Amino acid sequence: MTETHEARLGRLKTRSMWRGIREMDLILRDFSTRELTALTPDDLDLYESLLAENDHDFLAWITGTAEPPARLAPLVARIRERAVGLTRPD
Template identity: 60%
Template sequence: MSETREIRIKRLKMRSMRRGIKEMDLILQAFAARRLEAMTPGELDLYEALLDENDQDLYQWVTGQALPPAALAGLIQEISLTFQP
């Protein structure tokens, strides 16, 4: 039995807030709260793939210290705007 959209979003929100480094917990938790409900299934797939990445890499990508992989660049850009006015 596959999980419902509601369960999937709850699971992704939990994975967003329990990352390993506090900075990524805060960044991804805020992004997930603001954006996951409106994502398409394909966008959720991409976000889930992003959550499989290493926190140190994610942090460098989100803060602009390193270039993200092309497949994740748009999503990383959107996440990096989470705390901007």
């Protein structure tokens, strides 16, 4: 059975909120709440592959202490922009 778009968004939002590193939980909870529905299907594919990455690597990419893989760089930059000034969940 094929997953509906709404079901996919719900699954990705849930995976965004329960990462294992609190900082990533906060950053991705905010991003998924505000931006997930605006992503194209191709961007959703990239976002899903990004969620499969190691949290420590992902956090380093978001904080700018390491460079993300080129294919993920635009999406990481978008998440990083959204995370600037984020101090607590809404």
